[in-house]
Amino acid sequence: MLAADQYLMVGVVLFGIGVIGFLTRRNVIVLLMCIELMINGAGLAFVSFCRQTGSLDGQVFVLFAMVIAAVEIAVALSIVLLVFRNRATLDVDEMEVLKW
Amino acid sequence: MEITFPAVNIDSTMPQLIVALFAILALLVEVFSRSPRMVFATCLVGLHIALIRSLMQWGRGIPYESSLLAVDGYTTFFNILFILIAMITMAISLSYVENTRVDGGKYYPLVLFATLGMMLLVSSMDLLMMFLSLELLSISMYMLVGSQRDKWVSTEAAIKYILTGAFASGFLLFGIALVYGATGTISFSKMESILGGLGGAGAIHELPLLQIGIALMMVGLGFKIAMVPFHMWAPDVYEGAPTPITGLLSTGSKIAVIALILRLFNNPFIQVSSQWVGILWVLAVLSMTLGNVAALLQKNVKRMLAYSSIAHVGYLLVAFIALSTRGMEAILLYSAFYAVMGLAAFGCIASLTRAGGGTTAGEGERLKAEDYTSLGYTQPVQAAILSICLLSLAGIPLTAGFIGKLYLFGAAVNAGFVGLAVIAVLNSAVSLYYYLGLMLRMYALPGRFAPMEEPVGSLFGKLVLLVLGVTIIALGIYPTPLVGVIKGAVTALSAL
Numbered sequence: 001m002l003a004a005d006q007y008l009m010v011g012v013v014l015f016g017i018g019v020i021g022f023l024t025r026r027n028v029i030v031l032l033m034c035i036e037l038m039i040n041g042a043g044l045a046f047v048s049f050c051r052q053t054g055s056l057d058g059q060v061f062v063l064f065a066m067v068i069a070a071v072e073i074a075v076a077l078s079i080v081l082l083v084f085r086n087r088a089t090l091d092v093d094e095m096e097v098l099k100w
Numbered sequence: 101m102e103i104t105f106p107a108v109n110i111d112s113t114m115p116q117l118i119v120a121l122f123a124i125l126a127l128l129v130e131v132f133s134r135s136p137r138m139v140f141a142t143c144l145v146g147l148h149i150a151l152i153r154s155l156m157q158w159g160r161g162i163p164y165e166s167s168l169l170a171v172d173g174y175t176t177f178f179n180i181l182f183i184l185i186a187m188i189t190m191a192i193s194l195s196y197v198e199n200t201r202v203d204g205g206k207y208y209p210l211v212l213f214a215t216l217g218m219m220l221l222v223s224s225m226d227l228l229m230m231f232l233s234l235e236l237l238s239i240s241m242y243m244l245v246g247s248q249r250d251k252w253v254s255t256e257a258a259i260k261y262i263l264t265g266a267f268a269s270g271f272l273l274f275g276i277a278l279v280y281g282a283t284g285t286i287s288f289s290k291m292e293s294i295l296g297g298l299g300g301a302g303a304i305h306e307l308p309l310l311q312i313g314i315a316l317m318m319v320g321l322g323f324k325i326a327m328v329p330f331h332m333w334a335p336d337v338y339e340g341a342p343t344p345i346t347g348l349l350s351t352g353s354k355i356a357v358i359a360l361i362l363r364l365f366n367n368p369f370i371q372v373s374s375q376w377v378g379i380l381w382v383l384a385v386l387s388m389t390l391g392n393v394a395a396l397l398q399k400n401v402k403r404m405l406a407y408s409s410i411a412h413v414g415y416l417l418v419a420f421i422a423l424s425t426r427g428m429e430a431i432l433l434y435s436a437f438y439a440v441m442g443l444a445a446f447g448c449i450a451s452l453t454r455a456g457g458g459t460t461a462g463e464g465e466r467l468k469a470e471d472y473t474s475l476g477y478t479q480p481v482q483a484a485i486l487s488i489c490l491l492s493l494a495g496i497p498l499t500a501g502f503i504g505k506l507y508l509f510g511a512a513v514n515a516g517f518v519g520l521a522v523i524a525v526l527n528s529a530v531s532l533y534y535y536l537g538l539m540l541r542m543y544a545l546p547g548r549f550a551p552m553e554e555p556v557g558s559l560f561g562k563l564v565l566l567v568l569g570v571t572i573i574a575l576g577i578y579p580t581p582l583v584g585v586i587k588g589a590v591t592a593l594s595a596l
Contacts, residue, residue: 008281015274022267031263038270042277049281057286058277061228065273068235072266075239079246079258086252092263095256098336 007048015041028080028090032073039069112171115154115179116219122146123212136204140194143208147187147215154179158585167287170225173592177432177585178222178359185352185439186215191564192447193344195557199453200464202247202342210247214240214348218356222363227276227286230360234272234324237353238265244348245341257340264323264333272320278313291368298371314372317364324357327417328386331410335394338406343453343465346402347446350409351439358416358435362428365420366593373423380421381520387414388527395534400467404534405445408493411531412438418524419508422515425590430507432586437492437500437575444568445489448482451557451565472538474546478553481562483542485569492572494535495528500575 018037025031043062050058084090110117126142133139157176189211197204217237224230242265246258276286283291295310319330326334338346365373391411398404416438419430452466452475466472476483492501505528512521575582 011277015270018270028259028263032266035263035266035270038267039273042270042273045274045277046280049277049284052281053284055284057228058280061231061276061280061286064228064232068232068269071239072235072262072269075242076259076262076266079242079255079262082246082249082255083259086255092259095259097253098256098260098340 004048004051007051008045011041011044011048013041014038014044017041026091026093028083028092031092032076032080036069036073039065109166109171112157113169115150115157115183116216116223118146118150118153119183119212119216119219122149123209123216126209126212127206130205130209134205136197136208139205139208140190143212144187144190146212147183147190151180151183151187154183166225168226168229169220169223171223173589174359174363175219175223175592177589178356179219181436181439182215182218182222182352182356185218185348185355185443186211188440188443188447188564188568189344189348189352192347192443192450192561193342195561196342196344196450196453200248200342201250203249207244207247210240210244211348214244214353218352221356222359224360224363225288225367227280227288231273231276234357234360235269237356238269238324241265241345241349241353244345245337247345248342253340254342255340257337260333260340261337268320268323268330270320271316271323275313275316275318275320278309278316280313282307282310282313288363288368292370295368295371310372311375314369314376318361318376321357321361322383325354325361325413326410327383327413328390328410329383331387331390334410335403335406338409339400339403339467343402343446343450346406347443347450350406350446351442354409354413355435355439358413358420358431362420362431363593365423366428377421377423380417381517384414384417384421384520385523387411387417388524389414392527392530392534395531398534399469401449401469401472401538402446402467404469404538405442408531408534409442411527412493414527415505415508415524418517418520419511421517421520422511424511424515425594426507426514427511428590428593429583429586430504430511432589433507433579433583434504436582436586437504437572440568440571440575441489441492441501444485444565444572445493447561447565447568448486448489451561452479452482454556469538469541472542474542474544476543477546479555479557481555482557482565485565487539487542488569488572490535490539492576494532498573498576500572500579503576503579 015038018034018041021034022031043065046058046062122143126139129142130139154176190208197207214237217233217240220233221230221237224233242258242262245261246255248254280286283294285291322330338350341349388411391407391414395404395407398407416431416434419427454464492499495501495505509521509524
């Protein structure tokens with residue numbers, strides 16, 4: 001049986017992988033996956049804190065955060081589809097009409 | 101472990117409920133009538149009812165607080181402001197939507213959903229409510245930014261906005277998790293009493309989780325208000341978004357998040373706020389300076405106003421740093437003024453769009469600075485109102501912007517931040533150059549072979565702009581009633 005602290009560490013690591021991935025990768029789909037990792041890392045942190053503090057708020061929060069993540073991805077993928085239809089690319093470096 | 105269901109006071113949350121109801125109703129109207137004008141009318145009716153309902157709440161002195169929402173003078177002030185912002189956004193959108201082939205049937209309900217997000221955000225008394233309403237606002241805005249589906253710039257802006265916005269939400273969520281872990285609660289009022297019971301700032305230093313959590317939350321919220329160094333997305337998104345939506349982004353969604361930050365640092369995090377002064381001092385200076393210097397270099401008017409809005413966040417932070425009642429009054433006052441100025445400026449740009457705006461970037465719209473040469477002679481109404489907006493944004497006396505800046509910088513001086521106020525005033529001086537530059541360009545004498553052109557913009561749109569222009573001047577000359585209202589709102593916030 002793992003202690004709550006160890007779950008927290010997994011959450012922090014997941015979040016960190018998400019952040020590093022977001023900053024280094026260039027494919028839109030991979031970026032969205034990294035955001036998903038960040039949100040799930042936060043979710044894991046919530047659940048482990050829930051265990052430590054003994055309140056249920058954190059678990060309720062995770063359920064809401066999952067729904068929000070799903071909504072965000074649904075909107076993001078529809079925009080990605082629009083991008084792909086227009087430019088046939090998923091590389092963020094090629095989206096550079098708007099720059100100074 | 102027990103769960104108590106929050107009691108909802110229907111009467112107090114009526115304005116929010118009305119906006120939500122009419123947003124859904126408008127979507128149904130869209131399904132059955134297929135007429136964007138009908139949807140527009142439905143949304144506008146809903147906003148009017150919500151406005152009347154909020155005005156009735158004003159000053160009735162029944163503060164209502166549940167575990168999720170607070171309805172007090174502060175909330176009511178911002179509810180009224182956001183409903184007005186939504187109304188102005190809708191009004192300046194009407195001809196723009198028709199000229200640029202945006203799908204109005206989905207556009208107007210989304211504006212209402214975004215407004216609902218702003219209204220709920222300001223009244224949140226709970227981290228969960230705060231997160232959900234911020235996401236409601238953000239997700240509606242992502243869709244609105246990408247609503248010009250046949251224009252590549254709009255799509256590019258949308259993908260950039262949703263990627264950075266979701267990234268910021270990730271930080272916010274993780275920050276919330278850490279704050280929850282440190283305090284064991286997500287309710288603002290419980291958090292305030294727990295942190296207040298620790299015995300001062302020294303004991304809070306012992307809570308690294310809380311410190312990191314608040315810092316991560318500020319990263320997330322800083323992205324949403326486009327504060328330096330989290331501003332990179334703003335110029336691209338502001339340039340690519342449909343112009344009225346740029347107006348809504350730079351006023352409504354920014355003001356909502358700033359109002360939330362004010363509440364956070366006045367209720368749950370009041371013990372921590374003094375530790376943030378130093379960091380925010382630096383960020384305010386960076387926001388002002390980078391915003392103004394970058395705006396000097398812009399050739400695109402929307403992009404220039406985007407950088408200027410980054411600078412305005414800096415000005416608002418100047419008063420925030422004061423951490424005084426006076427500072428809060430100044431922020432509320434300037435938010436209201438900035439909403440009018442910003443929306444009117446983007447409204448003028450939107451109303452200069454010619455019918456059948458093309459599919460490539462900027463075609464059909466006047467976006468480059470050169471397009472504005474001698475505009476005062478061909479499009480006198482829009483040029484005149486845009487000049488008033490620019491003067492007000494620059495902070496010239498007799499306009500609302502001057503009074504607002506006076507209050508903002510006055511609050512900083514009053515709290516002993518003279519150096520910061522001096523930097524802010526110097527920044528305002530720099531901003532004069534690009535605001536007045538555009539204005540002088542509009543009134544440059546036309547060349548001998550200047551092409552003649554028909555005035556553009558609908559009569560309704562021009563009337564709306566005229567009302568906004570008059571409001572800017574009227575508030576600049578006689579701001580006293582608004583100041584009185586704001587004093588009441590700030591008292592309500594501190595009383596909680």
